[in-house]
Amino acid sequence: MIRVILPAHLRALAGVDGEVHLQVAGQVTHRSVLDALEAGYPVLCGTIRDHQGGPRRAFIRFFACERDLSHEAPDTPLPGPVATGAEPYLIVGAMAGG
Amino acid sequence: MSSVRVLVGTRKGAFVLTSDGRREQWEVTGPHFAGWEIYHVKGSPADPDRLYASQSSGWFGQVIQRSDDGGRTWQAVGNQFSYDGVPGTHQWYDGTPHPWEFARVWHLEPSLNDPDTVYAGVEDAGLFRSADGGQTWHELSGLRGHGSGPSWQPGAGGMCLHTIILDPAAPGRMFAAISAAGAFRSDDDGKTWRPVNRGLRSQGIPDEDAEVGHCVHRIAMHPSRPSVLYMQKHWDVMRSDDAGGSWREISGNLPTDFGFPIDVHAHEPDTIYVVPITSDSLHFPPEGRLRVYRSRTGGDEWEPLTEGLPQRDCYVNVLRDAMAVDSLDSCGVYFGTTGGQVYASADAGDTWAPIVRDLPAVLSVEVQTLS
Numbered sequence: 001m002i003r004v005i006l007p008a009h010l011r012a013l014a015g016v017d018g019e020v021h022l023q024v025a026g027q028v029t030h031r032s033v034l035d036a037l038e039a040g041y042p043v044l045c046g047t048i049r050d051h052q053g054g055p056r057r058a059f060i061r062f063f064a065c066e067r068d069l070s071h072e073a074p075d076t077p078l079p080g081p082v083a084t085g086a087e088p089y090l091i092v093g094a095m096a097g098g
Numbered sequence: 099m100s101s102v103r104v105l106v107g108t109r110k111g112a113f114v115l116t117s118d119g120r121r122e123q124w125e126v127t128g129p130h131f132a133g134w135e136i137y138h139v140k141g142s143p144a145d146p147d148r149l150y151a152s153q154s155s156g157w158f159g160q161v162i163q164r165s166d167d168g169g170r171t172w173q174a175v176g177n178q179f180s181y182d183g184v185p186g187t188h189q190w191y192d193g194t195p196h197p198w199e200f201a202r203v204w205h206l207e208p209s210l211n212d213p214d215t216v217y218a219g220v221e222d223a224g225l226f227r228s229a230d231g232g233q234t235w236h237e238l239s240g241l242r243g244h245g246s247g248p249s250w251q252p253g254a255g256g257m258c259l260h261t262i263i264l265d266p267a268a269p270g271r272m273f274a275a276i277s278a279a280g281a282f283r284s285d286d287d288g289k290t291w292r293p294v295n296r297g298l299r300s301q302g303i304p305d306e307d308a309e310v311g312h313c314v315h316r317i318a319m320h321p322s323r324p325s326v327l328y329m330q331k332h333w334d335v336m337r338s339d340d341a342g343g344s345w346r347e348i349s350g351n352l353p354t355d356f357g358f359p360i361d362v363h364a365h366e367p368d369t370i371y372v373v374p375i376t377s378d379s380l381h382f383p384p385e386g387r388l389r390v391y392r393s394r395t396g397g398d399e400w401e402p403l404t405e406g407l408p409q410r411d412c413y414v415n416v417l418r419d420a421m422a423v424d425s426l427d428s429c430g431v432y433f434g435t436t437g438g439q440v441y442a443s444a445d446a447g448d449t450w451a452p453i454v455r456d457l458p459a460v461l462s463v464e465v466q467t468l469s
Contacts, residue, residue: 009133009158013174043174047158051178059157093157 002033003088010048010091014041019088028083030062031074048091063090102424103168103466104432105149106440107136110458112151114169117453119426121444124453130172131163138205138419138462141168145213146466150232152203152218160202162218162232175232179203179220182239188222189251198222198242205419207262217288219259223250223276225288238288241274246293246310253277253313253332260418261317265324265341273327273342278303278313281329283342294342298331315358316418320367328370328397330360330418335372337397348397353384359421363446364429368396371423371431371447373416382413390433392447406450407441414439419462426467434460 004020011017022036031053038045049056053074056062061070065079065087081087104115111129130136134153142148151163151172160179163172185198201221209215218226218235224242226235241259250257261275270287273294280295293310303311313332320326329336329345334355336345349355354374363369370393376384383389388407391400414437424430431447434440438457443450 007157009155012132013158013161043161046160046177051180057157057159096156 001085002028002036002082003085004033004037005088005090006044007091007093009093010044013043013047016041028078029075030069030072030078033078033089034074059094059096061092061094063092064088100426101468102426102430103141103146103468104422104440104442104453105139105141105169105462105464105466106434106457106460107139107151107419107462108434108438108458108460109135112136112139112153113454113457115440115453121424121426121430121442126454127169129458130169131161134161135202136461137202138464139169140206140208140464141466142208142213142216144209144211146468148208148213148231150206150208150216152206154202160200162203162206164232176228176234179218179224179226179235180237181224181242182237183243185242187248188257189249191252193251195248198224200224201256204258204260205262207264210264210266217262217264217272219262219274221256221258222252223257223259223279225259225262225274227288238284240284240289241282241291244282244291244293246279249310250276250279251311261314263317263319263327265319266321267324268341271324271341273317273319275314275317275329277315278311278332280310280312281314281317281327281342294338295345296343297338297345298336299334300332302332316360318360318362318370320362323367326367326396328360328362330357330372332356332378335360335397348393350393350398350400352391352400353389353402357416358418359416359433361421361423361431363431364423364425365427366394366429369394369446370397371421372400373421373433375415381415386410386412388412388414388435390431390443390447390450403443403447403450405448406443412437417461420460422463422465424465424467430465432463432465434463436460 002022100119106113111132113128137152139151147168149165153161187195190196205219207217214231225238263273265271283294298312327338337348357375390403414435421433431443436459
């Protein structure tokens, strides 16, 4: 089970409270987690990355295990504790604006 | 008894303001989609319970919301706006070619007779249509591709298609306006387009009376006389009597002819409203006095409407989509400000009162008259 923490606006859009729990088949990567997230919550399509599964939106960041993973390639395996569910995968709206 | 529903889009959410036909006591609900920019909310003329809202965010992009119960509940529908074919380039602020990139939906215009059909005007300027209640969107690329697109340039707020007008009398005729490209007309349901800017003069472009390149801020039409169009341009208030074929200036005695919104009285096609703003560099009312100006002669002769509006220390702006009228017997006029006030007049502008004073900056105001 993969644990995903969404920013507040996307939790509201998806209608979820707290963490989202996902089952991801195969290797756990940015892409496979986002694919599973969008499959479970289609309303999030286009809000984190483009509709073709391409690059993340400019003000979106991906954190896990106290590291900024935002610049990794989409198919990079996520850290082991994320894959086992020991640590969450954080999707973060970059700090900016008012 | 009739009632009115005012749909307000703001920088931080949408609000729905409702009242009976007296328009004295108001119920305010919201914020809907709190924290998101709501560029526009509009109801279907064919089904007043069907509403569409443009919800966007610099972080999370574009969402389109739809309500089937007059704004009580909403569901997100399709948000994929893909330009048709290879998008090509337009001009950037410095004149260099810049790829067409979708940023947001500025304006949603539901069909006059089918609640499932709705048009979207977007930044970078393009026109999209949905025929399934907003689930899927397809570009009407004849506008962007008619020939002048590569020369279009953004205005300060971005290169937005902000005005869509559907002609109720001429099937297939529609108008669109773009900052800073100008006005365009289609006579075949949006398949093909041509610029309709003859008579516009703009000092901020190299060729003052160029076919395209004008910063049109807003166009309004009265449904009973669709060949007459009124325009608030970056500077100048203009009028066309031949469906955009030619324009003449009607600024007359306005204190300044810069501004953003323009609208027409529901029952008097020669009565029009503007909100003069000091200048393109001073986006607030002249002398700190918030005045709506009304012409009862289709332009040229204007009177200030001040009763109930702040006449000192007022430095708000009124944006292009933030004025609307209802169609009750005594026509109501509404506008919202960047200071978060929504003002209403139940007597065609003679007197005004705020419905709310402290919303986030208002981006758009629409009104539904309900029976």
